[in-house]
Amino acid sequence: MLKVPNHQVAGHQAGDGKLGPLVDDSGRFYKPLQGNKRGSNELAFYTSFSSNTRIPDHIRRFFPNFYGTQLVEASDGSGLQPHLVLQDLNFRRVKPSIMDIKIGSRTWAPQASEDYIHKCLKKDRETSSLPLGFRLSGFQIYQNRELGFWKPERTSFQSLPADEVKLLLRKLVSSNAYANLDSKPDCSFASIVYGGSTGILSQLLELKAWFEDQTIYHFYSSSVLIMYEKEFASNGKSPRAEIKLIDFAHVYEGQGVIDHNFLGGLCSLIKFISEILTIPDGCTTEASSKDIEKNQIYFENGTT
Incomplete structure (x- = not known):
């Protein structure tokens, strides 16, 4: 079940009919893929970065894990929309x-x-x-x-x-x-x-x-x-x-x-x-x- 993140401090936030990211209970973060060059550019970066063999492993740990894209129910009620599927950086953090x-x-x-x-x-x-x-x-x-x-x-x-x-x-x-x-x-x-x-x-x-x-x-x-x-x-x-x-x-x-x-x-x-x-x-x-x-x-x- 998708829900609004508890610990988001910046960026577009879901809730009250607004489009924003969602999380699930397995540690994944669903970020709406913006319908302009910003969205395609961010997807292109994650795709490039995840497969780039020139990135050292000790540097990869500073970036969220990328799991591709997925159609999920958008937080603003607009139906199924494409989302980037990323690592939930606050998964299992308490306070x-x-x-x-x-x-x-x-x-x-x-x-x-x-x-x-x-x-x-x-x-x-x-x-x-x-x-x-x-x-x-x-x-x-x-x-x-x-x-x-x-x-x-x-x-x-x-x-x-x-x-x-x-x-x-x-x-x-x-x-x-x-x-x-x-x-x-x-x-x-x-x-x-x-x-x-x-x-x-x-x-x-x-x-x-x-x-x-x-x-x-x-x-x-x-x-x-x-x-x-x-x-x-x-x-x-x-x-x-x-x-x-x-x-x-x-x-x-x-x-x-x-x-x-x-x-x-x-x-x-x-x-x-x-x-x-x-x-x-x-x-x-x-x-x-x-x-x-x-x-x-x-x-x-x-x-x-």
Whole structure:
């Protein structure tokens, strides 16, 4: 039985007669195939990526599994419609804290129409995309059993300056992540979520290393999804900290050229997370020596 996802934080959402993705009980995510070039382009990317032997296995793990397409009953009541069948990234997660971060200072491709470029350029300038190289597209932060999730409207945070974006990245890994922006985050889970050999920073650095070489694809308006389980972290268990790349309606062939737009945004996000670990600025967490070393590597080899 298909149902509306419980933990979607960005993008088109199903419900109230609107077209959006659905999930089932077996761990699959059904994304409506848009009836324009975006839909065919995303399908072409997944088809190409899944069969491309030049993609290393350690990089494939950062992308959702692709199971083809299927006709299913659309969420808006329009009957059977084609959907991409993908991995449900939150399958069996209990109360995940999630952040969707759109990467790149430019969210439009040169191949796009003039009207679309103008629309995207306007939003890139009005949000943090242009100054920071990325913007927050949506998030939910699990607070506690009494308060549940903090999931604000996207319009309230997409245009925040750098210091407030960093504040939200701190709140994501804090035990006192309340909706009150004046509350000082304690970053008590930063070291086990962002840090460590398998943490978010390590995963981002691994992805960055691939983008420094890969010239197969150029990713425009794609996102990095950060996920972890705060309750697990609170109880001393593995927080299941993980990143995934999502949204590929605007991916084009790289034609032998490095994707500097995505790489630059990725480096900017790495810098923000590295500084939370290495320059706590009021947070209680201290960075490990390995995290500090990785941060130094970023500054030595970072790209524009």
